[in-house]
Amino acid sequence: MKKRTLLATALLLQFAFAAQAQQEPVNLDAVHRIKQEGLQNSQVMQTAFYLTDVSGPRLSGSPGLMRASEWAKKQLIDWGLQNARLEEWGEFGRGWEVEKSYIAMAAPYYQQLIATPKAWTPGTDGAVNAEAVLVHLEKEEDLEQYRGKLKGKVILTKIDEKAETSFEADAKRYTEEELHELAMSLEASRSQSRWTPERIAAYRARMALLSKANEFFQQEGAAVLLSSRGGTHGTHFTSNGSPYAPDAKPTLPELEMGLEDYNRIVRLLEAKQPVKLEVETKTRFFSDDLKGYNVVAEIPGTDKKLKDEVVMLGGHLDSWHGSTGATDNAAGVAVMMEAVRILQAAGFKPKRTIRIALWGGEEQGLHGSRGYVKQHFGDPATMKLTKEHEKFSAYYNLDNGTGKIRGIYLQGNDAVRPVMEAWLAPFHDLGATTTTIRNTGGTDHLAFDAVGLPGFQFIQDEIEYDTRTHHTNQDSYDRLQADDLRQAATIVASMVYHTAMRDKKLPRKPLPKPREAS
Amino acid sequence: MKKRTLLATALLLQFAFAAQAQQEPVNLDAVHRIKQEGLQNSQVMQTAFYLTDVSGPRLSGSPGLMRASEWAKKQLIDWGLQNARLEEWGEFGRGWEVEKSYIAMAAPYYQQLIATPKAWTPGTDGAVNAEAVLVHLEKEEDLEQYRGKLKGKVILTKIDEKAETSFEADAKRYTEEELHELAMSLEASRSQSRWTPERIAAYRARMALLSKANEFFQQEGAAVLLSSRGGTHGTHFTSNGSPYAPDAKPTLPELEMGLEDYNRIVRLLEAKQPVKLEVETKTRFFSDDLKGYNVVAEIPGTDKKLKDEVVMLGGHLDSWHGSTGATDNAAGVAVMMEAVRILQAAGFKPKRTIRIALWGGEEQGLHGSRGYVKQHFGDPATMKLTKEHEKFSAYYNLDNGTGKIRGIYLQGNDAVRPVMEAWLAPFHDLGATTTTIRNTGGTDHLAFDAVGLPGFQFIQDEIEYDTRTHHTNQDSYDRLQADDLRQAATIVASMVYHTAMRDKKLPRKPLPKPREAS
Structure with missing residues (x-):
């Protein structure tokens, strides 16, 4: 090898290291505290018990969904969250x-x-x-x-x-091979x-x-x-x-x-x-109240400049009626509730406001999240956006069953890859290793994505989702995997925390065109 | 190597080949006809349909068992079997x-x-x-x-x-490794x-x-x-x-x-x-008839000297009540009925009499087969034996679910190993390869074994027996594996045929001691 070539290689390597050095910061002390609370003091199964066994089936518009909504609101208040409420998202039906x-x-x-x-x-x-x-x-x-x-x-x-x-x-x-294939996807869609x-x-x-x-x-x-x-x-x-x-x-x-x-x-x-x-x-049939509701609550931001900005996390609280909707989606709700409990218990003071939303009407077409996004952030049909749209950082969703988190779908957003990779790094030992450019569909993050806001669903192990639990008469509490839910809540807590503490909001994809125009 | 040693070796080898040459004869023309009928014209699923879907649960003493018994008797008569009857085996209960x-x-x-x-x-x-x-x-x-x-x-x-x-x-x-382990068992018990x-x-x-x-x-x-x-x-x-x-x-x-x-x-x-x-x-509750019954029918023997000798095959017809007892044991009954149908359809004239028995009262303690053996062959308590005991060659049982036959348990009878190996050889391509010296328990062949008669249960693939079907509310028709049952009926037909045509009865173990004395 000639000297000049050697020099060029050295410069290239330096450049590479420089790129590495601009890596997204991770607060490992916070990660440690989150892991302690999430893995050692988990209450996620207790939460799941109230959502499933105690509340019963939670079909949209049913008394079961209202019981679960009221219980969740009260529980979030008990954990010290603010502005807890049932927020109407629109007209549902009977x-x-x-x-x-x-x-x-x-x-x-x-x-x-x-x-x-x-x-x-x-x-x-x-x-x-x-x-x-x-x-x-x-x-x-x-x-x-x-x-x-x-x-x-x-x-x-x-x-x-x-x-x-x-x-x-x-x-x-997921096998390592399957995760590798996901990670190497050529295109999002x-x-x-x-x-x-x-x-x-x-x-x-x-x-x-x-x-x-x-x-x-x-x-x-x-x-x-x-x-x-x-x-x-x-x-x-x-x-x-x-x-x-x-x-x-x-x-x-x-x-x-x-x-x-x-x-x-x-x-x-x-x-x-x-x-x-x-x-x-x-x-x-119940016709006394035809409206649909989401449960919403907040950990208020504490930074003067950033407290009006919002990081959201959520999952849908409604279920089908044949059982108690444990993996679809009491699992996701319990994990998201546990994530905010962890952040509260660990005593964090996030810069941005953290808002949890437990959606209604998901099973009939993501109604709760779509209604919420339309009211708060913008209408995907016209792409008329609100002021809140500006103040929004990211939404994290969990709705693919009881399986632990193996990574995250980037939903076609290349700019968030280094951020997510850095934030997942402390959780590689828990099995969360993979980022994929791929979109994933069918869950409430799509409502955010539709108006150009960063909305993400995690990659989750399937467990028995397709075979035994998803929309079946057997989707009950026993089908939940306690260790997986502990893991997921811990990771979500950290992702949400880092999003709330980041200097900037998460990078966005270009705004989509109005749906009416397409 | 010295010359004398070489000679000795040559003699030994000759002896070994001579032993090989005394191999149990197999009628490959008969095997071909049996395979044709059993694999190409199978009616085993039709039989299973009547035993399960049409008859319903077949709890001992129940109307369902009586329906199935009457249907089986009629079907055996329709196939040309003789002496078909419901034979009382003793007092059962309500x-x-x-x-x-x-x-x-x-x-x-x-x-x-x-x-x-x-x-x-x-x-x-x-x-x-x-x-x-x-x-x-x-x-x-x-x-x-x-x-x-x-x-x-x-x-x-x-x-x-x-x-x-x-x-x-x-x-x-069964994996090949598991079958190998079975084949290499050191002891029967x-x-x-x-x-x-x-x-x-x-x-x-x-x-x-x-x-x-x-x-x-x-x-x-x-x-x-x-x-x-x-x-x-x-x-x-x-x-x-x-x-x-x-x-x-x-x-x-x-x-x-x-x-x-x-x-x-x-x-x-x-x-x-x-x-x-x-x-x-x-x-x-039904108290009008407290007796228990087996269904028995025969293909009469045609050889002057051997027609009084008997080869038996069977399985239990009774089931538990939560479903229709498809794998426990309509499967075994359908296979045994199909085996005699194959022999009839192929037009064989067996030397010995072939007798099928569909047992009642198995689930409460092998009552039907034990009662039958006591009436016909001898009492295991006293070991007082009947004349029929002398005339008996072998009993074949199927009662380990819907899985195909992978071989046979020799039940500690070393003398039948070369016989069974020879008879299984034409079915190696169907997956039936293994003989094991091991005993197996829990099925009606034990009633025969208890009085020193050769009684055998086949090695069967487990399929869902332990997980889903054995004594469950889900043991219904759809859990049956049609290809497995076709295979099993074909093999049983051949085993029974060769037993009926053999020069001698199957070799026996030494007689057990009276149970009273032990």
């Missing part, structure tokens, strides 16, 4: 809850069945004892053959899904969705056909509909069956069940074995 | 079945719960709406504090088990049981304490007992709660449930959150 749910096969023999009324469906007209009828439905004309034959009957529609036996574990964590345009079109056509069929069943005087969106071994997925709008047309009572119970009835009917069912459900 | 089962939490909010009445327990006194009470029970004296406080209440006893999340698959198959004497003693003490507690709860006028023997995600284990003897004392209504539902109530009560439950169960 509340709804189950008051009774019973279904069993009465012939050819008695067998209790596991099922859940679809959200916002009416109850049965008392106890129904009726024959089951299997409807083969490929196209609308198929319905004609059932005309005059469905009065008082329980209707099932043939489905293709089988209750397969899996030789893979229900629960899993590479869609990995299985929802090809063809599949979306087929799905929509099927939904339209089912909708017509349900009108037909109602006209024909059917008593109850049964359906299955999958799930095995006593686990089944749940969803909404009717609109929650106050003026929505009434529908038939409908229950969802797992594949084994559903397909057993289908097989019997296909073999011309008559099946009788006993069904009794009661559901209740 | 039949029982569930006519209604409903339980839900009514406060602090409504939540349907998944539970099953324990077998032979009475139903509730109509619809019960009652407070739940958590009993802490370490020793008998602990009960005193509850005196006068349990009238009309629903009782739960604190348990230690948690609903853990597993990162291992529910379903698994090495106990691998986790039931150490200490654990047995602790279990018995706990059972005695629970029994006293249940008497106390009954005296105090409690309305319902709840308990859990484990299970997660909507799966729970089921068992019997009361004796089936006709003169048994009545007990309290009792339901078993999974850990999540059970422990949710426990957590709420421990946190002083009042819990109200709605429970309504109806059960029915």
Whole structure:
């Protein structure tokens, strides 16, 4: 190697070191105090207990969500947070809850069945004892053959899904290889969705056909509909069956069940074995308050110049109704509440104001966070922005289940990468190692991202999210991983703390164009 | 090497080859025909459908077991078997079945719960709406504090088990390493049981304490007992709660449930959150016929000298009551029925008589097979043997779930190893490769082994037997593995065929000593 080349290399190295030296500062003393409180004195499972076991299902608009909201507000006040309130985000619609749910096969023999009324469906007209009828439905004309034959009957529609036996574990964590692949993503928005345009079109056509069929069943005087969106071994997925709008047309009572119970009835009917069912459900609608609410509370900032600036953290408090929404998303709420508890308990005085928001209406389309962002920061349709938009640093969200934090999605924001890498560094030993340029979707950080504000969702281990808990009748307290939630709360507390103490707000991406224009 | 030594070696080798040449004959033409029928024209899932979906739960003494027994007898006749009959094996006790089962939490909010009445327990006194009470029970004296406080209440006893999340698959198959270890077992009876004497003693003490507690709860006028023997995600284990003897004392209504539902109530009560439950169960006892039956049918032997000799195959037809006993043991019954169907369809004329037996009363202690063996072959207590004992070749059993056959337990019988190895050889490509000297327990082959008759249970892949299906509320048709059952029926048909065609009966172990004497 020639001397000149050597010199050039030395200069390059120096430059590289210089770049390293401009590294984002990390307060390791604060990290230590946060770890102490978060890992040694965790209350996250106690919080989760009140959100799940004690509050119950927290469907948007339901008494369960109101119970949890009031409890969370009181708990945040007890921890010393300020300005705690239920803040209206807009008009939601009717509340709804189950008051009774019973279904069993009465012939050819008695067998209790596991099922859940679809959200916002009416109850049965008392106890129904009726024959089951299997409807083969490929196209609308198929319905004609059932005309005059469905009065008082329980209707099932043939489905293709089988209750397969899996030789893979229900629960899993990211492997190093998978994290590496995430970290090396070429672009933010590479869609990995299985929802090809063809599949979306087929799905929509099927939904339209089912909708017509349900009108037909109602006209024909059917008593109850049964359906299955999958799930095995006593686990089944749940969803909404009717609109929650106050003026929505009434529908038939409908229950969802797992594949084994559903397909057993289908097989019997296909073999011309008559099946009788006993069904009794009661559901209740609530129309006294059609508004939706978020729970909001603050640790006020203490720096003269920066205290009007805001760092936010949150997760959605509403859930589906089949269980107590433990991993979707009491987990995220408990972690976020625990993060502010940690900061309070450790006695920090943040420069910027830290604001926690527990969203309502997420399951019906991120309504709570979108309403909040529109009121406070700007309208993504017009991109008319508020003064608060200027004062906002970042929003951190947790809503991918009970799994611990393995890193963070940068949501296409290259400028925050060195910041996040520095802040995650003290937590590599807890498994949080990865930054990825990738976007992730489906959670409340999108409401912030939509108006050009830094909004982030963490990378979380999946655990049983897709297999057992996400929108199922089995998403209850026991499915929570205590160690994972302790870890997550500790990391979030540190991320939020550093965002609140940073000299500048977090760097932003260029503002998006108004949605109306696109 | 000296010349004399070389010669000796050559002679030894010759002897070894001679031993090889005496290998058990295998009729590969028959194997081919059996594989054709068993693998290409399988009806095993159709048979399983009638045993499970159509017949329902098949608890010993129940109408469901009688339905399945009558159906199986008719089906065997339809396939051309002879002497098909329900053969009484002795006195069993009362039949029982569930006519209604409903339980839900009514406060602090409504939540349907998944539970099953324990077998032979009475139903509730109509619809019960009652407070739940958590009993802490370490020793008998602990009960005193509850005196006068349990009238009309629903009782739960604190348990230690948690609903853990597993990162291992529910379903698994034997690895080559595990099969190798089985094949290399040093001895037949090495106990691998986790039931150490200490654990047995602790279990018995706990059972005695629970029994006293249940008497106390009954005296105090409690309305319902709840308990859990484990299970997660909507799966729970089921068992019997009361004796089936006709003169048994009545007990309290009792339901078993999974850990999540059970422990949710426990957590709420421990946190002083009042819990109200709605429970309504109806059960029915049957005392009109206290006898137990096996289903027996034959393919008569055709060889003048050998037709009085018998080869048997079977599995138990009775099940627990929480589901339809698909893997325990409709699977084994469907395979054994399919094996004789294959032999009939292929048009074989066996030398010895082939007899299939579908046992009753297995779940309560191998009653059906033990009664049958005692009537036909001998009494293990006295070792007084019958003439039929002389005429018996072997019994093949299948009762370890839905998994395919990976080999056979030799049950300590060294003399049958070369026979079994030869007969399994044409099925190595189907995964059945292993013979092991080991005993295996818990299934009906033990009844034959107990009087010195060759009785064998196959080595089967476990699939979900321990995790999801064995004695659970989820042991239903969908948990069956169609390909595994096809494979098993094909192999059993060939084993039975070769046993029926063999020059001699299968070699036996020395006769056991009378049990009375030991």
